Amino acid sequence: MSNATATAKKKGGFLAGTANYLDERVGVAGILKEFGRKVFPDHWSFMLGEVALYSFLVLLLSGTFLTFWFQPSMVPVIYEGSYAPLKGAEMSVAYASTLDISFEIRGGLLFRQVHHWSALLFVAAAGLHMLRVFFTGAFRKPREINWVVGFVLFVLGMAGGFTGYSLPDDLLSGNGLRIIDGMIKGIPYIGAYTSSLLFGGEFPGEAIVARLYSLHIMIVPALILVFVAVHLFMVVIHKHTHYAGPGKRDDNVVGYPLMPVYVAKAGGFFFIVFGVIMLIAATFTINPIWAYGAYDPSPVSAGTQPDWYIGWLDGALRLAPTHLEFMIGDFTLSMNILIPLVVGILFLVVVALYPFIEAWVTGDKREHHVLDRPRNTPVRTAVGAAGITFYAVLWAGASTDLIATHFQLSLNHVLTSMQILLIVGPIAAYIITKRACLALMRKDREIALHGRETGRVVRLPHGEYIEVHEPMDEYELYKLVGYKAYEPMLARPNAKGVITLRSRIRAALSRFYFEDRVVPPTKGEIEAAHDHGKELH
Amino acid sequence: MNNARRNPLAAILVILAGLLVSGGGYAVASNAVTSSTASEVSQETVDAGKKLFLANCASCHGSNAEGGNMGPSLIGVGAASVDFQVGTGRMPAQASGPQVMKKPVQFTEEQTAQLAAYVASLSPGPSIPSEEWVGESALASGDTSKGGELFRINCAMCHNAVGAGGALTDGKFAPRLEGVEAKHIYEAMVIGPQNMPVFNDSNLTPEDKRDIISYLKYVEANPSAGGEELGGLGPVAEGLFVWIFVLGGIVVITIWLGAKSN
Numbered sequence: 158m159s160n161a162t163a164t165a166k167k168k169g170g171f172l173a174g175t176a177n178y179l180d181e182r183v184g185v186a187g188i189l190k191e192f193g194r195k196v197f198p199d200h201w202s203f204m205l206g207e208v209a210l211y212s213f214l215v216l217l218l219s220g221t222f223l224t225f226w227f228q229p230s231m232v233p234v235i236y237e238g239s240y241a242p243l244k245g246a247e248m249s250v251a252y253a254s255t256l257d258i259s260f261e262i263r264g265g266l267l268f269r270q271v272h273h274w275s276a277l278l279f280v281a282a283a284g285l286h287m288l289r290v291f292f293t294g295a296f297r298k299p300r301e302i303n304w305v306v307g308f309v310l311f312v313l314g315m316a317g318g319f320t321g322y323s324l325p326d327d328l329l330s331g332n333g334l335r336i337i338d339g340m341i342k343g344i345p346y347i348g349a350y351t352s353s354l355l356f357g358g359e360f361p362g363e364a365i366v367a368r369l370y371s372l373h374i375m376i377v378p379a380l381i382l383v384f385v386a387v388h389l390f391m392v393v394i395h396k397h398t399h400y401a402g403p404g405k406r407d408d409n410v411v412g413y414p415l416m417p418v419y420v421a422k423a424g425g426f427f428f429i430v431f432g433v434i435m436l437i438a439a440t441f442t443i444n445p446i447w448a449y450g451a452y453d454p455s456p457v458s459a460g461t462q463p464d465w466y467i468g469w470l471d472g473a474l475r476l477a478p479t480h481l482e483f484m485i486g487d488f489t490l491s492m493n494i495l496i497p498l499v500v501g502i503l504f505l506v507v508v509a510l511y512p513f514i515e516a517w518v519t520g521d522k523r524e525h526h527v528l529d530r531p532r533n534t535p536v537r538t539a540v541g542a543a544g545i546t547f548y549a550v551l552w553a554g555a556s557t558d559l560i561a562t563h564f565q566l567s568l569n570h571v572l573t574s575m576q577i578l579l580i581v582g583p584i585a586a587y588i589i590t591k592r593a594c595l596a597l598m599r600k601d602r603e604i605a606l607h608g609r610e611t612g613r614v615v616r617l618p619h620g621e622y623i624e625v626h627e628p629m630d631e632y633e634l635y636k637l638v639g640y641k642a643y644e645p646m647l648a649r650p651n652a653k654g655v656i657t658l659r660s661r662i663r664a665a666l667s668r669f670y671f672e673d674r675v676v677p678p679t680k681g682e683i684e685a686a687h688d689h690g691k692e693l694h
Numbered sequence: 695m696n697n698a699r700r701n702p703l704a705a706i707l708v709i710l711a712g713l714l715v716s717g718g719g720y721a722v723a724s725n726a727v728t729s730s731t732a733s734e735v736s737q738e739t740v741d742a743g744k745k746l747f748l749a750n751c752a753s754c755h756g757s758n759a760e761g762g763n764m765g766p767s768l769i770g771v772g773a774a775s776v777d778f779q780v781g782t783g784r785m786p787a788q789a790s791g792p793q794v795m796k797k798p799v800q801f802t803e804e805q806t807a808q809l810a811a812y813v814a815s816l817s818p819g820p821s822i823p824s825e826e827w828v829g830e831s832a833l834a835s836g837d838t839s840k841g842g843e844l845f846r847i848n849c850a851m852c853h854n855a856v857g858a859g860g861a862l863t864d865g866k867f868a869p870r871l872e873g874v875e876a877k878h879i880y881e882a883m884v885i886g887p888q889n890m891p892v893f894n895d896s897n898l899t900p901e902d903k904r905d906i907i908s909y910l911k912y913v914e915a916n917p918s919a920g921g922e923e924l925g926g927l928g929p930v931a932e933g934l935f936v937w938i939f940v941l942g943g944i945v946v947i948t949i950w951l952g953a954k955s956n
Binding site for chain 1 (some may be wrong): 792806817838839840842843847848850851852853855856857859860861862863865866868909912913918919920921922923924926927928929930932933934935936937939940941942944945947948949950951953
């Protein structure tokens with residue numbers, strides 16, 4: 158690098174001059190050397206987190222534009238803008254300024270739609286990225302903490318989305334806030350005080366929009382930025398994981414360097430994501446707040462739903478059994494609100510702590526940089542599938558009314574089916590996924606030992622018919638056998654000779670995880686199988 | 695004076711007077727709402743309507759429209775009810791179910807008018823709204839802003855804030871309002887078909903009804919400024935769209951980018 162700058166300096170080019178200037182003052186060359194040689198492996202599934210990051214950048218850009226015109230005030234005004242069906246209507250300044258952004262300000266509607274679409278995309282891409290990390294076991298040591306950071310980012314994404322959804326003060330978002338208010342009030346003892354504190358008095362009050370605005374444009378994005386920085390910093394520290402393959406080990410990374418390949422690729426990819434968002438925002442309406450009218454606590458619209466990432470909580474509320482309120486002294490316990498709250502929080506806690514749970518069960522203290530194929534960890538994959546099913550049923554539960562009308566079903570039947578599915582679905586998904594993984598592993602083992610069936614049937618000189626099997630090449634073989642099959646641990650007595658409850662639970666979980674397993678063929682077995690095959694040829 | 699006020703008969707007189715005023719007032723008001731159209735149409739039309747009725751409706755509604763196990767009595771439902779039910783294709787019903795479904799209209803406008811005249815001739819009932827309320831010029835002069843507000847207060851809880859429809863209990867539903875004729879919307883408010891409540895003229899005045907229809911027609915005629923509307927179904931459609939098409943499309947691009955290196 159220093160040689161390059163030295164020779165370039167002689168030529169006296171502007172770029173080289175600038176580079177040299179910076180290098181002598183802030184040591185750009187060293188930084189570039191360090192970061193530019195970071196290696197990233199190439200796989201499509203490694204770009205999902207990038208999609209989330211880029212959507213967040215688009216959110217920041219479009220959101221800044223919107224802050225120039227949005228006024229977070231709930232002071233009533235008479236609308237005199239250009240949208241005819243609301244002319245002369247009384248509304249809050251917040252809603253009127255959102256209408257102005259949509260109808261009076263050049264590019265305002267486009268940017269509102271860019272902002273909202275990229276918000277939906279941000280959380281969706283983060284969710285898909287989390288699923289990739291989960292199913293490939295990328296959360297294992299040393300990345301457990303980064304999983305938690307990513308989880309916090311996902312929750313912050315939901316928080317950012319919800320606070321933004323409520324800002325325009327239209328009928329839809331007001332209905333959404335009312336549901337949140339009801340949930341808060343359903344918490345025993347502290348509920349009413351919390352609600353009063355949050356709304357500055359009785360719902361809806363005159364403070365909530367300004368408060369949500371502070372959260373939405375300062376606190377939440379600042380936290381997201383901090384956590385994104387930590388998240389990326391840890392990726393640099395840990396280096397990126399890679400899929401199993403020849404030469405890919407737990408102590409190396411195989412891929413391309415950041416400079417220049419990945420910088421170009423990632424930069425280009427940013428513009429692709431930005432382009433897709435712009436295209437969608439320019440052609441598809443999102444959240445047509447003008448159609449919903451100003452918020453007024455009395456009307457509640459049919460088909461009121463939150464944005465997709467809050468949907469699973471709305472679904473939990475809808476699917477909770479009714480008539481479960483009871484009184485203890487002067488306090489009403491609304492179990493139909495408390496059950497969804499508790500179940501939702503528990504679900505999130507399990508998601509956040511999963512890496513630690515699995516690490517405890519396996520007792521595996523090694524570092525892992527080679528990813529698992531989902532089929533090679535049948536129970537983890539099955540637990541993931543069960544979790545997805547649970548989430549998906551709750552999510553679908555938020556649109557029971559639309560499912561009923563669009564498929565001409567009874568709303569009551571849809572609700573009951575969903576309630577049953579919420580319990581039965583995850584169990585079925587678990588069993589089916591686990592069986593499918595084990596079957597795929599057995600197939601892999603078979604292929605590793607005997608090669609791929611070619612469908613070519615040959616008659617041998619002595620009259621026997623055989624089907625010719627094509628042996629695997631080294632690359633494919635590595636993929637099929639390069640995994641470790643854990644064995645269940647037994648509950649062992651500790652130093653005092655006692656088998657503790659803790660160790661019993663651990664043994665039971667270990668059995669749950671590893672009782673059914675398919676051991677990869679050993680080198681000896683593969684060679685023996687090949688020799689056997691050669692005899693036949 | 696004082697003595698007269700304490701007289702027990704005075705209380706009775708006051709109650710009587712009150713009843714007369716309120717009852718009489720109600721009678722006048724309901725007369726204003728319901729008016730017979732029988733006098734305006736010829737006997738021929740009524741007879742033709744009766745023939746059509748006997749051939750197509752009597753099996754359920756009875757040969758004198760007195761009702762039966764399968765269908766309600768039609769005496770007093772008025773021309774508006776017939777015009778709505780037959781004019782939107784709901785009647786004659788195809789099958790029993792939680793709700794009678796809309797389907798292609800079975801009768802010509804003339805036949806529908808004949809049926810309406812026959813049913814209206816049985817007993818006075820709500821009449822078909824005049825052009826004064828549902829004609830094009832009337833709707834053009836309606837106050838869409840007020841109509842929108844009335845719609846959100848009175849209709850949105852079942853029909854959704856943008857008129858996209860919504861679910862009710864046990865398979866019943868509030869239908870989508872897009873593309874429904876102005877007079878049918880008006881009639882539905884007056885007669886309250888199936889699960890819909892009645893919005894009589896003291897509840898929503900004819901001007902209010904006109905404003906609501908004006909609003910719906912304005913929204914229908916002016917597509918969303920933001921582009922394709924995704925069925926007006928709100929966040930559910932938007933969420934599905936972002937997962938399937940936006941994220942799905944981007945994943946396809948990532949696969950393409952990832953494949954380039956191989």
